[in-house]
Amino acid sequence: MSAISIKNVWKEYGEHVVLEDINLDVAPRAFIALVGPSGCGKTTFLKLLLSEEIPSRGVIEVNGKPISLEPSAERGVVFQRYSVFPHLTVLGNVVLGRELQESRFFGRLFGARRKAVEEEARDILAAVGLAGAEAKYPAQLSGGMQQRLALAQALIAQPKVLLLDEPFGALDPGIRAEIHVLMRRLWNDRELTVVMVTHDLSEAFKLATRVIAFERRRNEPTDGGRYGAILGRDIEIWPARIAGA
Numbered sequence: 001m002s003a004i005s006i007k008n009v010w011k012e013y014g015e016h017v018v019l020e021d022i023n024l025d026v027a028p029r030a031f032i033a034l035v036g037p038s039g040c041g042k043t044t045f046l047k048l049l050l051s052e053e054i055p056s057r058g059v060i061e062v063n064g065k066p067i068s069l070e071p072s073a074e075r076g077v078v079f080q081r082y083s084v085f086p087h088l089t090v091l092g093n094v095v096l097g098r099e100l101q102e103s104r105f106f107g108r109l110f111g112a113r114r115k116a117v118e119e120e121a122r123d124i125l126a127a128v129g130l131a132g133a134e135a136k137y138p139a140q141l142s143g144g145m146q147q148r149l150a151l152a153q154a155l156i157a158q159p160k161v162l163l164l165d166e167p168f169g170a171l172d173p174g175i176r177a178e179i180h181v182l183m184r185r186l187w188n189d190r191e192l193t194v195v196m197v198t199h200d201l202s203e204a205f206k207l208a209t210r211v212i213a214f215e216r217r218r219n220e221p222t223d224g225g226r227y228g229a230i231l232g233r234d235i236e237i238w239p240a241r242i243a244g245a
Contacts, residue, residue: 003160003193006025009058033196035201077154084146148182160192169198176203205237211237
């Protein structure tokens with residue numbers, strides 16, 4: 001069974017076609033990199049997988065079931081712009097995700113359950129290299145550390161699918177290399193299927209097990225937006241190369 005199945009999906013806004021007849025099957029535990037020029041629909045596609053957008057036509061399935069109409073815990077997301085809460089500590093930022101998941105009415109956990117979630121959050125923070133930073137606030141963290149925190153926020157919900165929207169684009173090359181190593185380790189250690197949008201081809205081929213290019217076959221200024229992006233080249237990368245990296 002595919003982790004993600006896309007069947008004849010179109011996305012249109014009135015007469016403007018963004019995505020055109022997209023068909024794609026993503027195997028469990030795959031790491032997919034989506035590449036292509038700006039404005040070709042990669043982020044729109046990611047929003048469809050997150051349920052921030054709804055297909056105009058076609059079907060999206062996650063783990064064999066139609067995708068829910070709202071974002072859910074089974075699909076985590078990390079954006080380029082850090083999605084951290086500045087008024088909460090590092091630990092508080094991670095714990096909040098589980099509090100909202102388990103206690104939607106109060107948005108808080110108490111007693112033994114809160115202690116257990118805090119321990120889980122500390123373990124995740126250690127996994128992303130933030131052990132010892134639990135009491136700090138986001139403003140006290142570097143950009144790379146804030147992106148590690150954003151990953152921890154996503155992982156606390158134990159997602160099956162992790163969606164990454166240009167997550168490392170704002171980092172300088174040295175920090176980005178460190179986050180790449182972290183991302184490979186997290187993917188290897190956890191039951192994650194990853195779909196990442198990136199403009200960086202070297203990043204795509206360094207991290208992914210499969211690189212898929214979005215392209216527009218017809219992009220004439222006079223077409224009025226009648227033609228959307230399609231899936232172009234689809235390149236499989238030997239998985240052992242990633243696992244052993």
